[in-house]
Amino acid sequence: MDRRRFLAAVTGTFGGLAGCTAPSSRTTTTADRTSTDTGTTAAPALPSTVGLDTVASGLRVPLDMAIVPNAALQYVAEQRGLIRVLENGDLRSEPLLDLRETVVTGYEMGLLGIALHPEFETDRRLFVRYSAPPREGTPSEYSHTFVLAEVRVTEDGRGVRPGSERTVLTIPEPQANHNAGSIVFGPDGYLYVGVGDGGAGGDRGRGHVADWYDAVPGGNGQDVAANLLGSILRIDVDGSRGEQAYAIPNDNPLVGEPGLDEHFAWGFRNPWRLAVDGADLYAGDVGQSRFEEIDRVRKGGNYGWNVREGTHCYEADGCPDATPPSVRGGEPLLSPVVEYPHEGGAVSGVSVITGNVYRGQALPGLRGRFVFGDLRATGRLFVATPRSEGLWPVQPLPVADDDAGKLSRIFSFQRHGGEMYVLGSGDGGGGVHRLRPAT
Template sequence: MPQKTSRRELLRRAGAAAVLGVVGSTQVGSAGGATEAAQVTKTAEATQTAGPNTVGIQTLTGGFEIPLDLAFVPGSRQAYVADQQGVVSVYEPGGLRDEPLLDLRDTVEYGGEKGLLGIAVHPNFAENRRLFVRYSAPLGANAPQEFSHTFVLSEFTVNADGRTANRNSERTVLDIPEPQPNHNAGDLAFGPDGYLYVTVGDGGNGGDLGPGHVDDWYGAVPGGNAQDVRRNLLGSILRIDVNGREGGKPYAIPDDNPLVGRPGFDEQYAWGFRNPWRLSFDRGRLFVADVGESEYEEVSLVESGGNYGWNVNEGTHCFAANSCPDRTPPSVRGGEPLVDPIIEYSHSGGPLTGNSVIGGYVYRGSAIPGLQGAYVFGDLDADGQLFVATEPQDGGRWPTRVVDVAGGGSGRLRRIFSFARDPTGELYVLGAGVDGGAVHRVVPASG
């Protein structure tokens, strides 16, 4: 590491740290910390599995502040890169175009964990040119004035050449008042069923507490949007049909969403999340990476109607209590179980450690056969490393190991913000290092 660091680099690092709230929040009266660490019973261990110990990265394009999403355009050689400051750029085989696809900097509220957080192209993009964008906007006039800002999910129409979008075509699909500036999640993706899945954080602040957080069924930790499905959409994964409209809304609700006909918001697909930063699909399965508070990071296989535990649990461990239930009371949706993650790692050392999980993808490419079928992901504080998890035969926790980025690539990957997978199954990592924010392809290690 250089002995001197420029002010620009310090500011970039500060922004990168803020984007996920890497240090967590101090919980007053928490039974976490040393007490919680002492009673760990299911610590994740890095387990050696077949596959490479090192990989390389090939830088495709750079010059970004904090690149957070990469979407491949169906039927073309174009890809769209979303920068947190509010710009969507066009990458083509010749490089990054100077003219952006979409510049929302006059609309996006940018800073800390706020900004342009996710993009998704419609599965029938070649015919309908529909681009979906998730960003932070100023607080609306009808929102509680003590709140922070507005979660916005919008749709834009992209022109036929795929190089510019019609700014005046914006149609707001969904907006949610956000009580705090952090825990905004922000990813979105179309599932194999054609529906749009959207991650929503718990509303921010430490421990799912404070202004904007409601009372829930769990008394050991006061409040908790993530355990409530009746008063807001926070702390959940949403699933909506953007091809229809019903009930005065600019979208429809899939009939088989778990709360249809039951108490709760029909949009919700799963709940119990703190800051579900990135999601991905593989062969019908949904992987969600949920950023932890101050002790543990987790990745879950998410199913319809699942409750993933926050703020009763952080990972597989009781949060802010010496003991905790493994399911809701019978009066709360019949006593649903709190689902454990498939991957967990600690903030406090070990062969696998970090402070803010960045969800990845199952590798389905051909360039690195040893990664075939493995879930490749990372941590915000990457320090030139990726994580590789392999599904066990017994259906338990996924053994996970560290894979180093070889050679000079490690210096270009000090931070990881996001991952992407192209139609051939090859993986890409969006991060920052000595040369700033960039998009890289994961390739075999040379030599």
């Protein structure tokens, strides 16, 4: 049995999420130690505030981080095109990789995501996702080109081999926004790539195709044949197909069906960050004007954009809850697990920043709960409690006063060893912070 088949057999894959549910309150797990109706220990109380240990400072718009296995090294991607190296807690002056002459920055463009190959100790590939000037195949009136590339890291982990960059995938981007940017490897060894709907507003305008839904113009979120926009893709970076530098997993949902084989799930507006928790894949889809959402993603799932924004009809008094029978057999429009409004209440914001389920030891009251944030939730995080059905209840998770100024904006989360790291900017500029108990 090869590595990928072994991983899938041991851990399960995202493809099996059709019947997956969150742990109920009657279930005890090692990770969250939830109490049972026959059990003995009540779950620890949710902390009223949390503190932030600053791991790195002096960064400029840090958007993603990768932890090097079995080494005291972390890589932090800055939007401007630098990948910085943290070694034993110190920020090295020499970057791992400098893409500033290659990357287009500004607005929602730049160096947006990084991921290490699952076998990085022996396969030294680092995957990078960035915005580039229009390349061959990108229409002249389009904004830029989406680039997914790989580079090979030196054995000491502090640099990349000169000339090792290889383009894996490019996608023409009609607008400058809704670029998503997150790339993550799943337990199956495949790479999951978040792709926005192409930008502008409402999934319409230049570069947006017509779909099956006539009540609202557009859009790429509901189309799986014309382009790869508005979707989460799944590709095999250890293979190739013809001139493509990647292969298509045989069990991708559209293999042998109408549509582009790279699609794994669709109906997204701007899935800015992705996160993996065991066999679960989460996507935070940034909303248009009213609601933000976090989706638990399953293979072949349609998450509704631009028919719906979260659980609500978009620009229509009523809307269907499934596609017509003629469109992939009438697939359901799936609801998020987390939703919150742009205005009103203690839980509100403008751009969801997906975190992950907390599995650490420092904050027992967070164990088994989903920690996330919003771009402009100054000095606040949010925490959702998973449940088997419906929307998860959400409440604010304030940052202690002494540390609140560190987070005027939140860009990204990363989990390592179960502990949660927050990348953002504040009074001291850009930084990486680890959640801890408030002092």
